[in-house]
Structure formats: structure tokens, C-alpha cells
Amino acid sequence: MAEESKPATLRRDPTLPFQRMDEDTIVVDPRTREVHLLNETGARIWELLETASSVDEVAEALEAEYEGAAPGAMRREVEAFLAELGGKGLLLPKGRA
Amino acid sequence: MSASRPRTPAANLLLSIGGVAGRLEFGAAPEPFLAQVRGRYGAFAMPAAPTVDVGFSLGLRFETAPPPADMAAHYAKTEAHPLTVKATDKTITLTRWDFSVRLTARRSRGRTEWVGAGRCRMSPFSLDCILRVLWSVLLPREDALLAHSCGLRHAEIGVVFPGQSGLGKTTLARKAPDADDVLSDELIVIRRAPSDGGWRVHGTPFWGDFARGGISMRSWPLRALAFLAQRDSVEMSPVTSSESAQRMLECMLCFQTDRPTVERNLALVTHLCSEVRSVEAQLTRTASTAEIFGKLEPHLGRDVHRQVPTFSPREMISEFRSFLRKHELYAFSPKGAGLRPYVKAGDSLLIQKAEKNELDVGDVVLYWSPGRTPDDDVLRCHRVGTPLPKGHSWAHAEVLGRVSGIARDGRSVPMPGRLDSLARLFGSQVAMPILRLAGR
Numbered sequence: 001m002a003e004e005s006k007p008a009t010l011r012r013d014p015t016l017p018f019q020r021m022d023e024d025t026i027v028v029d030p031r032t033r034e035v036h037l038l039n040e041t042g043a044r045i046w047e048l049l050e051t052a053s054s055v056d057e058v059a060e061a062l063e064a065e066y067e068g069a070a071p072g073a074m075r076r077e078v079e080a081f082l083a084e085l086g087g088k089g090l091l092l093p094k095g096r097a
Numbered sequence: 098m099s100a101s102r103p104r105t106p107a108a109n110l111l112l113s114i115g116g117v118a119g120r121l122e123f124g125a126a127p128e129p130f131l132a133q134v135r136g137r138y139g140a141f142a143m144p145a146a147p148t149v150d151v152g153f154s155l156g157l158r159f160e161t162a163p164p165p166a167d168m169a170a171h172y173a174k175t176e177a178h179p180l181t182v183k184a185t186d187k188t189i190t191l192t193r194w195d196f197s198v199r200l201t202a203r204r205s206r207g208r209t210e211w212v213g214a215g216r217c218r219m220s221p222f223s224l225d226c227i228l229r230v231l232w233s234v235l236l237p238r239e240d241a242l243l244a245h246s247c248g249l250r251h252a253e254i255g256v257v258f259p260g261q262s263g264l265g266k267t268t269l270a271r272k273a274p275d276a277d278d279v280l281s282d283e284l285i286v287i288r289r290a291p292s293d294g295g296w297r298v299h300g301t302p303f304w305g306d307f308a309r310g311g312i313s314m315r316s317w318p319l320r321a322l323a324f325l326a327q328r329d330s331v332e333m334s335p336v337t338s339s340e341s342a343q344r345m346l347e348c349m350l351c352f353q354t355d356r357p358t359v360e361r362n363l364a365l366v367t368h369l370c371s372e373v374r375s376v377e378a379q380l381t382r383t384a385s386t387a388e389i390f391g392k393l394e395p396h397l398g399r400d401v402h403r404q405v406p407t408f409s410p411r412e413m414i415s416e417f418r419s420f421l422r423k424h425e426l427y428a429f430s431p432k433g434a435g436l437r438p439y440v441k442a443g444d445s446l447l448i449q450k451a452e453k454n455e456l457d458v459g460d461v462v463l464y465w466s467p468g469r470t471p472d473d474d475v476l477r478c479h480r481v482g483t484p485l486p487k488g489h490s491w492a493h494a495e496v497l498g499r500v501s502g503i504a505r506d507g508r509s510v511p512m513p514g515r516l517d518s519l520a521r522l523f524g525s526q527v528a529m530p531i532l533r534l535a536g537r
Contacts (some may be wrong), residue, residue: 021338
């Protein structure tokens with residue numbers, strides 16, 4: 001019997017300098033010289049990704065914090081956001097330094 | 098057979114840009130090249146006194162190179178050796194196909210001075226690149242930054258218009274009715290003043306298209322960051338501090354990618370953008386500066402027209418020099434009774450632009466003697482032919498002008514005959530009135 005696969009987890013790249021500013025967070029990627037501005041929710045996700053987390057774990061944490069999120073909507077948004085961060089090279093799979 | 102051009106012996110240039118002074122010691126170079134260098138950086142040059150605290154001292158050996166015969170090979174060489182900047186707490190190295198420079202840190206009197214040497218192709222563009230990079234490395238270490246921006250003085254304040262190439266920095270600069278109000282059309286310095294914590298904007302000699310610009314070292318209180326955007330109508334839209342920081346970081350000149358430097362820059366910019374008002378300046382190509390500042394007015398705060406003293410004696414003397422260079426003659430009314438009976442109430446002293454080689458024995462001159470810090474610089478009067486005060490030397494001073502007369506009751510009267518006494522009085526009494534009155 002095959003072992004049940006664990007959901008993939010991601011964490012933010014710990015080498016990237018960032019700064020909280022009001023509700024937002026600014027992330028600088030020196031490799032690409034790009035400056036990313038994360039809004040309040042994005043900043044909270046960035047915070048959660050200090051430790052490796054799956055999409056479900058992030059979505060559940062946000063659903064607990066933000067009232068009124070439609071079931072499933074939060075997960076889709078988190079998934080899209082993490083894909084965007086991953087596409088910009090700001091995330092690492094669990095285990096990578 | 099071609100005759101070789103005469104080469105001028107080694108020359109020194111002491112520049113102060115954005116409050117950071119740098120000493121350049123050039124190897125032998127043809128006079129036309131050195132004249133070009135002095136022309137570009139002249140407004141930011143100061144008397145090369147050895148006592149001045151400098152951020153760096155750099156000896157540069159110039160290398161001549163014939164025009165490339167094979168352009169393809171030349172382009173391949175430039176692409177193979179792009180600009181590389183490495184800066185740590187101990188060394189700074191800059192290399193490119195046309196220059197190579199290395200400086201090391203020396204700690205002295207509680208401050209760091211970078212000392213080094215290098216070689217540079219004898220091209221003003223190569224030299225300019227070295228200087229831009231050096232200042233971009235050193236300024237953030239002093240709570241300051243070099244940014245791609247047009248800087249304009251408006252009344253008694255400064256406004257910075259950051260923007261990448263093509264967003265209208267030069268166009269905006271060219272619209273200014275008074276060219277002296279343009280601090281730069283390409284790179285400006287923003288610096289936190291150590292004395293009051295406020296932010297100030299400084300002009301630079303780094304203008305686009307290698308245009309000669311900038312008139313003095315004077316800085317102005319920074320009231321707004323107005324990020325450039327090309328639109329169909331002129332509007333100013335407030336932007337949040339975080340948006341402002343993101344845009345400012347994109348405009349900041351920085352060649353280093355190491356984490357400590359990026360973190361320092363990030364902290365510097367977030368402080369700046371949380372303390373200075375920011376707007377998006379949506380401009381049209383035809384908008385006048387009057388229209389632009391009319392729309393900006395609500396974002397500039399109060400007391401835009403309130404006169405403020407120059408930030409340091411060095412900035413004041415530099416600005417005074419710019420007036421004399423431009424107008425040849427400058428009159429000011431000394432306050433107080435220190436010059437009586439030679440100068441009566443309501444009189445103005447007439448200062449005429451003069452160079453060292455135009456002076457005669459007996460002339461009373463104004464000269465700039467730099468001190469260790471910008472606050473230590475002094476502007477003094479002296480009668481030519483008499484000994485200079487202790488610690489002063491003509492080799493390390495710059496003559497700005499000659500006291501040519503006194504304006505009294507609408508007439509110009511010659512200087513009194515007792516020049517000795519007047520010069521003695523000037524030495525102690527005139528410096529501060531000029532400090533106060535040289536502001537526009």
C-alpha cells in the first residue's frame with residue numbers, strides 16, 4: 001500500500017531582506033533588483049511563511065483571522081498568491097536553505 | 098610624426114557632493130581634459146586643504162587609448178567587463194572595462210576614510226562613472242542616498258521628482274524658468290540632516306547627457322517626493338508610504354547586492370518615505386512649472402516661502418561663490434556696528450569677482466578657507482601683502498572676490514584709505530554677517 005503523500009509546503013526565502021511598513025511589507029530581491037510590495041493580507045502570508053506551510057495551513061490561519069471569507073475562496077486566493085510569489089522566486093520548498 | 102600634447106602635472110580636486118567630501122589626486126593629464134573635469138565639477142569643488150575631513154582619497158592614473166579600430170571587438174570587450182562593485186567594511190573595489198579602483202578603510206579620529214588608487218581611461222565619462230559609483234556606495238553609510246531624480250528648488254524648499262529614464266526628468270528641468278533652481282536633471286542626493294533629523298535635497302554635478310549643471314553645494318529642506326508619471330492632464334495623487342518606498346528603492350542608485358547593504362538601504366528609504374510627503378506627479382509634456390507647482394502646493398506644507406539659513410558655512414560660501422561667478426558683483430548690507438565708522442548704517446559693501454592672479458598688493462579680498470568639517474569653513478577678508486592668519490595658506494584657500502567699494506545713498510564710493518584697519522575689522526566681523534545675508 002502506497003504511503004499517503006504529504007501536502008507540499010513552502011516557506012519564504014530567508015535570504016531576502018524585507019521591511020514592514022504600516023500594514024504592508026516591502027520585499028527586495030537583490031538578485032533580480034526587483035522590489036515587491038505586499039498588501040496587508042500578503043504581508044500576513046509572508047509572516048506565516050517564516051515557517052514552512054502548506055496552502056491549506058496558510059488558508060486556515062487566514063480564515064481564522066479574517067471573518068466572512070467564503071468557503072474555498074480563501075484557499076483559491078492563497079494558492080494563487082503563493083504561485084505568484086513562487087513564480088517571482090521569493091519562496092523555497094521546505095528543506096532548502 | 099605628431100607632436101605630443103603638453104601634459105599638466107598632477108592635480109588635486111576636492112569635491113563635496115551631498116555632504117560627503119572626496120579628494121581626487123590626478124596623474125598627469127592634458128590641460129583640455131583637466132579643464133573639462135574642472136568645468137563639470139567646479140560648482141562642487143572646494144579649496145584642496147589637507148585638513149578637510151574627507152570620505153575618500155583616490156589617486157587616479159589616466160590612460161590614453163586610441164579610438165577603437167575594430168568596433169565589434171571593442172563592444173565585445175565592454176560586454177565582457179561590465180561594471181562590478183564590491184564593497185565591504187574594509188575594501189571597496191570598482192572595475193569596468195575602462196577603469197579599476199581599489200580603496201581600503203582607514204579609521205582615524207572616530208571616522209572612516211577610504212584611501213586608494215586606480216587607473217581610468219582618460220575619458221570624462223569613465224571618470225564620471227567612478228565618481229557616481231563611489232558616492233552611491235558612501236552616501237548610504239551617512240544616512241543619505243543618490244537617486245535617479247530631477248531636483249527642483251521652489252521658493253525656500255526642495256522637491257524631488259524621482260523617475261527612471263524616459264519619464265520626463267530632463268524635460269521638467271528644462272522648463273524651470275530659472276536654471277539655477279534645478280538641482281539636477283538626473284541624480285540628486287537626499288540626506289537626513291544630523292542636526293535636526295529633517296531631510297534635505299542636494300544638487301549634484303551628475304546631470305544627464307553630460308550637461309554641465311549645478312551651481313553650488315547648497316541644500317534645501319525636502320518637502321515632497323513627486324514620482325513622475327506621463328499622463329494626459331496634470332494631477333497630483335497622494336501615494337502611501339509603502340508605495341513611495343517601493344518606487345524610491347527602484348530609483349535609488351545602488352550597485353551592491355549584498356544583504357547588509359540592501360537592508361541598510363531598505364531601512365533608509367522606509368524612514369525617508371514615512372517622513373516625507375509623497376505624491377504621484379502626473380504630468381503632460383507641455384505643463385509649465387507654474388502649473389505643476391500650483392497643483393503641488395497643497396502637498397508642500399506650510400512656510401514654503403519662509404527664508405531659512407544655509408545648512409552649513411560650507412554651503413553658504415559655495416552659494417556666495419556661485420553668485421559672484423554669475424553676477425561678477427555682489428552687494429550686501431552688513432548688520433551691526435562692527436564696521437563703523439568705515440561703513441555707515443544703510444551702506445552696502447560691493448564685492449567683485451576676482452581670481453588670485455588678478456590681485457594687487459593692498460587689495461582687500463574675500464577668501465574661503467575650509468575647515469575640518471562643513472561647519473568649520475570660514476569666509477574671511479584679508480589685505481593682500483599682509484601675513485595671513487595662523488593656520489591659513491593661499492595654497493589651501495580660494496579667493497572669491499575683492500571688496501571694490503561701498504554703496505552709499507545710491508552712489509558707489511571708493512574704499513576708505515585705511516584698508517589695514519578695515520581688513521582687520523573684516524577679519525573678525527564680516528564673516529558672520531555674510532553668513533546671514535548671503536541667502537536669497
